Amino acid sequence: MLTVDDLARDERFERIRIEELVFDARRANDRRNSFAPNSLESPDASRQLMHGIFVGEIQALEGAGRTCYDFDTGTGPDEVPFEMKLDMARQCWDEARHVEISCQLTQHMGTRIGEYAEQTMLFEAACNADPVLRLTGVNRALEGLAIDVFNAMRDYGDAVTDPVLYFCEDWMLADEVTHVKMGSDWLRRLTAKDPERQKNALEFQRAVDKLFSFGGFRGESEENPVHLARTFRKMAGFSEDEITDLVDVAAEAQAEAEARMAAASPAE
Numbered sequence: 001m002l003t004v005d006d007l008a009r010d011e012r013f014e015r016i017r018i019e020e021l022v023f024d025a026r027r028a029n030d031r032r033n034s035f036a037p038n039s040l041e042s043p044d045a046s047r048q049l050m051h052g053i054f055v056g057e058i059q060a061l062e063g064a065g066r067t068c069y070d071f072d073t074g075t076g077p078d079e080v081p082f083e084m085k086l087d088m089a090r091q092c093w094d095e096a097r098h099v100e101i102s103c104q105l106t107q108h109m110g111t112r113i114g115e116y117a118e119q120t121m122l123f124e125a126a127c128n129a130d131p132v133l134r135l136t137g138v139n140r141a142l143e144g145l146a147i148d149v150f151n152a153m154r155d156y157g158d159a160v161t162d163p164v165l166y167f168c169e170d171w172m173l174a175d176e177v178t179h180v181k182m183g184s185d186w187l188r189r190l191t192a193k194d195p196e197r198q199k200n201a202l203e204f205q206r207a208v209d210k211l212f213s214f215g216g217f218r219g220e221s222e223e224n225p226v227h228l229a230r231t232f233r234k235m236a237g238f239s240e241d242e243i244t245d246l247v248d249v250a251a252e253a254q255a256e257a258e259a260r261m262a263a264a265s266p267a268e
C-alpha cells in the first residue's frame with residue numbers, strides 16, 4: 001500500500017485537503033454555477049476543472065496501477081484474477097494517455113500545472129485493502145465520476161465552439177465508459193457466488209460516490225456544474241435503479257455540505 005505522501009509529484013504541484021475545498025465558507029453565499037458557458041467566470045472555472053481532470057487522471061493511473069500491483073494473482077479473497085490485472089494494465093495505458101492529453105489541454109486553455117491545487121481523495125478511495133472494494137472505489141465511483149465530468153466538459157467545448165476540447169473529451173469519454181464497464185463486469189463476476197460481498201461493495205461505492213459528489217459539484221439542478229451522464233452510465237453497466245440512487249446520494253451530499261457551510265459562516 002502506498003500513502004498519498006509517497007505519490008510521485010514534483011515541486012510544480014500544490015497539495016490541498018478536500019475539506020478545504022468542499023466546506024469553503026465562501027461557497028455558502030454563492031451557489032452560482034460559474035462553469036455554465038454563459039457565465040462570465042466560466043473561462044476560469046473551466047481552466048480549474050481541466051486542472052482537476054489532469055490531476056484526477058494521474059490518480060486514476062495510480063489507482064489502476066496499484067490494483068495490478070498490490071494483490072497477488074489468483075481466485076482467493078485477497079487475490080485478483082490475471083485477466084482482471086490485464087484489464088487494469090490496459091486502463092493504466094489509457095490513463096497515461098489521458099494524463100498527456102489533459103496536461104496539453106490545460107495549456108491549450110491557458111493554465112499550467114500548479115496554478116490550482118491538487119486534492120488526493122480520488123487516490124485515497126483507491127486504497128481499500130479488499131480487491132472487490134478497491135474495484136468498486138476505482139472502477140465504478142472514480143471512473144463513473146470521470147464519465148460525468150468528461151460529458152460536462154465535452155458539452156462545454158461544444159458550447160464555446162472549441163473543437164479541440166470537444167474532440168479530446170469525446171475520445172477520453174469513450175475510454176472511461178470502457179473502464180466503468182470493466183468495473184461493473186468484474187464486480188458482478190467476483191461476487192457472483194457471494195451476495196454479502198457484493199452488498200458490501202455496493203455500500204462502499206455509495207459512500208465513495210457521496211464523497212465524489214463534492215457537496216454540490218455533481219447534482220441534477222442548474223446550479224450543479226456537473227450532471228449525471230445517464231446515457232453513458234447505462235452503457236457502462238449502471239442499472240436504472242443505480243442511477244436513481246446516485247441522484248439521491250448527490251442530493252444528500254449537497255444538503256450536508258450546505259448545512260455544514262451555514263453552520264461555519266458567521267450569522268448575518
Ligand SMILES: [Fe+2]
Nearest residue numbers: 057060095098
Ligand atoms: Fe481517464
Ligand SMILES: [Fe+2]
Nearest residue numbers: 060143176179
Ligand atoms: Fe479511466
